[in-house]
Amino acid sequence: MTIYKIDDTELPSEVIERFNRNTASWDLASIDELCNGDIIKMTVGENRYTHIESGNNVWIISGYPYFDERLNTWAVNTLFE
Secondary structure, three states: OOEEEEOOEEEEOOEEEEEEOOOOEEEEEOHHHOOOOOEEEEEEOOEEOOOOOOOOOOEEEEEEEEEEOOOOEEEEEEOOO
């Protein structure tokens, strides 16, 4: 299992899905493939990941993914937690 960091939240993520505006469906994506403005959702195990404090379960990418060498993991910023 790979650990990803979304804003300040680290989470194990098995599946990242990006919304495809052309087909109006969700496509599998790797965190390093995400781009500014992408809409994503994540599934951990069989459950859709939901941010505990905000209740959010869909995110809009702000900027581009980067590798956080200090944590040895991919990270990405979003517009909302």
